[in-house]
Amino acid sequence: MAKAQSFATFLIIGPTCFFLGILFCIFPYDYHVLWSAPPSSSPYPDDHYLTLLENHLKFLASSPPLISRILHIVIGTGLLGFITKLYKPSEANLLFDGASLVLYMCGVVVYIANIVKGLRVVMEGTYGAPPEGRQEGADAPVGTFSTLSGEEGDYIGREDSLKVLAASNTILALVLVGVLVLQAGQWYAQRKEEAEIAEMDRVREEKHRSEREKGDVSEKGRKKKQ
Template sequence: MKLDPNKTTLSQNYRGSGSFATFLIIGPVCFFLGILFASFPYDFPLLWSPNPVTPLHISQIETHLRFLHAAPPLISRLLHMIIAVGFLGFFTKLYRASESNFLFDGGSLLLYLIAAGVYITNVVTPMNALAEQLDGEKEGAEKVLHTGPLTGEVELTREESLRVLSASHTILAFVLVGVLVLQAGQWYAEKREREDYAAWVARGEPVEVMGDDEEEEKEEVEGKKDL
């Protein structure tokens, strides 16, 4: 990621909130939030309901997870492709990034990386371990081994393992909403800058906005000066 000091939100080659790269970011994020919303009816009694969790509800969650784990490999491949599309959008916006890209898109990329890490460590791994137990590969085992980056290997009951999975869904939802908030913040910052620019023009104040060729010429001149 290289910061271009000559690029602003008014530059012609600026990739801001209205660019196609932003769509490549917002689309996957909203898709993942939709998946998490579909899991909310299963997660709510485990984390937010004051009533005790019934064995029937635990059985329903286990059936749901077994169904997800038994899905064809094409489903997981499509999911990972959509994750890659989000990264493509970030890398596109951060190529020769402006200060706005560096702040808003860089922060969004950091949150997206956190979400990917939570997905790998706290969703995929526990789901595989729980599905193995439910499928009878660990007959007679009443606990699930959960390996954390700080706690190490810990034995959890089925209900505790389901709570960990539900809490991970909640963390993912907050992190992905943070990505949308930063992208919305970028749109608002661009809107305010355009309004300020229009006000400067209306007052007759000189405002310099360089095109692509002018920016390249300025970079060449600055490079020669450095030599």
């Protein structure tokens, strides 16, 4: 049972570290878009970093289908690890693995709702344009559109769309780090419990040994008296 639990933990930690590695490779592009602005003396304007991120995302989105299939297989591998560990769970498994599964599913939702959708928008270049069948109002502020009936709505421009994607990557990284922290906490708790059980067994064995020695001494004393 312990070997099965260890293998299931490997199935969880492996995909989690795999995704963190991907996000780490994207972080240099996200950093200048989301976390810092170029200094006034920099030869590169803000739009330069947006273009770098946009080109990188287009390169990722145009990857062959094999890449996305491998990515989805790795996601499924992590879910398989959670299912294996939560089959007939103990109290510790239910606490740590249950919370880890919640975080993992939050990451899957962020991936589907924000990242996949954002990559499609970047590939199509449809950000910053009113939806089809609607026209941008002449008197409306930038980022709004008006329908034929005069109603107004909002749409997200190029810069905001790329910042949302960068923020989604950061959220996803924090969620995955949370999964690793919970798995490490579970490992520490199990090691601590095993050490306490071993100490209790040692004390019990010493107590039984001392009782047997006392019994042997009293038995020898009775034989000498006889």
